[in-house]
Amino acid sequence: MKSGKWTFSHIFPVAATMSILFLILLLLPTTTFSDLTSDRAALLALRSAVGGRSFLWNISEPNVCSWAGVLCNSNRSTVIELHLPGVGLSGTVPANTVSNLTNLQTLSLRYNSLSGPLPSDLSRLSDLRNLYLQHNGFSGPIPEFLFSLTNLVRLNLADNNFSGPISTSFNNFTRLGTLYLEKNNLSGQIPDLNLPGLAQFNVSYNQLTGPIPKGIAVKYPKSSFEGNPLCGQPLNDLCDNGVGGNDNGKKKKKKGLSGGAIAGIVIGCVVGLLVLLLILFLLCRKRGQKGNGSKVEGGVKESVIEIPGEKPVESVEKDGLGGGYSAIGAKLKEKEKVEGNVGGAGGKSLIFFGKVGKRGFDLEDLLKASAEVLGKGTFGTAYKAGLETGITVAVKRLRDVSVSETEFREKLEGIGSMDHTNLVPLIAYYYSRDEKLLVYDYLPMGSLSALLHGNKGAGRTPLNWETRTNIALGAAHGITYLHSQGSSVSHGNIKASNVLLTTTYEARVSDFGLAQLVSPNSGPNRVAGYRAPEVTDPRKISQKADVYSFGVLLLELLTGKAPTHALMNEEGVDLPRWVQSVVREEWTAEVFDLELLRYQNVEEDMVQLLQLAVDCAAQYPDKRPSMAEVTSRIEELCRSNLQNPTGDIINDAEEN
Structure with a gap:
């Protein structure tokens, strides 16, 4: 080779490098286009197979990343999320549709009318992290291929028709944080799940039996298990020797009782009931005589609020009822000491407001009223109070009042002066050191939250x-x-x-x-x-x-x-x-x-x-x-x- 000239051997490395770079640049957009083309075909196949209302997809738009409910990765080269909730999908999910979205990380088909078994080729979605299929009609056993999706973090299969046992293979989901299986037809026992990251778990309202494993009993509330013939904590049904529920134990005890013992128990119960009724009758008669024959003459009188029903409710707002105004009952006995002339002009009577005037009742009528708990709200407990005169009002017992009596009365005067069609008017209030009561009109339809x-x-x-x-x-x-x-x-x-x-x-x-x-x-x-x-x-x-x-x-x-x-x-x-x-x-x-x-x-x-x-x-x-x-x-x-x-x-x- 003469100096200053290139031979083929010198040129080849440069030409080869340029060729490789050209090929890479040529192939990259082709790969991207190929991925989106495959994803588009899968989405259109799903759309034609499952019916339903319009997906709001502009199918003339070639780039699926702009379709509603479809989310692509950052460089818009492949679909990673598909959200189609509540769009009226029906029928079965066929093979080679969703499963062809091979890079999918989130799939949401909740609140539709899909049915049948899950297609087995969903196992190809190895990157799937979130699977929301709740409120459909999927049926059959929970398929084994599902347990190969070990990257799942959230799995919601609630409100379907899945049947059969809960597999121990759920332990494959080492990253799982949410597992909702409630309202299906699952049967058998709950396996001992060893999933340290599982924060949300619910298997309520199935047909599960036997004891709740101790490992999960201590981690989740009663609501996660109710609606099943299960036993053990956190349910109230104790297991018999660690197996079965209370029913078996009761049956064994019944077998051990002789006929004479049963007869004795029945007779004893009847006699005891009669004695109890007699005592109650005498007490009521004595109380009625006292109420009719006595007057309060500057002394102290005790009035008793009797509210029949069940135990006091916990916060109704936790389960979406929001204070509810749906009568759920409670039993409360409060002794309210009333100074001076009850219902009279003294400082310890009901204070009525404005044009509502007195409604034909006073504090004593209110304290004797039968009542039901409407709910526990932010500021106290609300009751539906039925007075003997036939009037029904809502009474709120305030708790944790932090202002003085003077400030309390000033604030209540301002509240009582508010007069508008779309406000619940304050009829009256009562203030004492231990009790603060507000009286409102009762609205039987309840609250927007309950509805x-x-x-x-x-x-x-x-x-x-x-x-x-x-x-x-x-x-x-x-x-x-x-x-x-x-x-x-x-x-x-x-x-x-x-x-x-x-x-x-x-x-x-x-x-x-x-x-x-x-x-x-x-x-x-x-x-x-x-x-x-x-x-x-x-x-x-x-x-x-x-x-x-x-x-x-x-x-x-x-x-x-x-x-x-x-x-x-x-x-x-x-x-x-x-x-x-x-x-x-x-x-x-x-x-x-x-x-x-x-x-x-x-x-x-x-x-x-x-x-x-x-x-x-x-x-x-x-x-x-x-x-x-x-x-x-x-x-x-x-x-x-x-x-x-x-x-x-x-x-x-x-x-x-």
């Missing part, structure tokens, strides 16, 4: 779109009126259990103004899920904090989810942030309550109210609208309802 989250059975009538918007408007009017009374006036405790309903589903806001009366630490669940992020002292709630709470209430109406409900555990965030994340990813259909999706011609109005709710629940107070503006925007929606009434419920043929 939204209570009985989900076949006999329940769902709230339609028009009813929900009217409730929202009524509550908004009531809160707007409160805010109009002065810049420092706020509600302080807006939540679904404080929106009561008349028999015509008109909203009445209750508990306004009480936040300033009680200790800031009163109640473990105080305004949980509704409190604005800037609030540090619950006694000092601004009007913009009220707007935030009302925004959460609107989201509750739209989604059907309680802000504190366990359903949020799937996403791990509170209700406003969950809604915002779903809307941000354009999965808006996933937000709305399934009961609302059954109605036609309201989608645009639903989105408008959703936007208003998100505006109200803005992180910063200055970004939130005023309640007057909120009311005006809801009024526009209600006018739209009148012009375009809610369509008929979509029937099964239209859904499928």
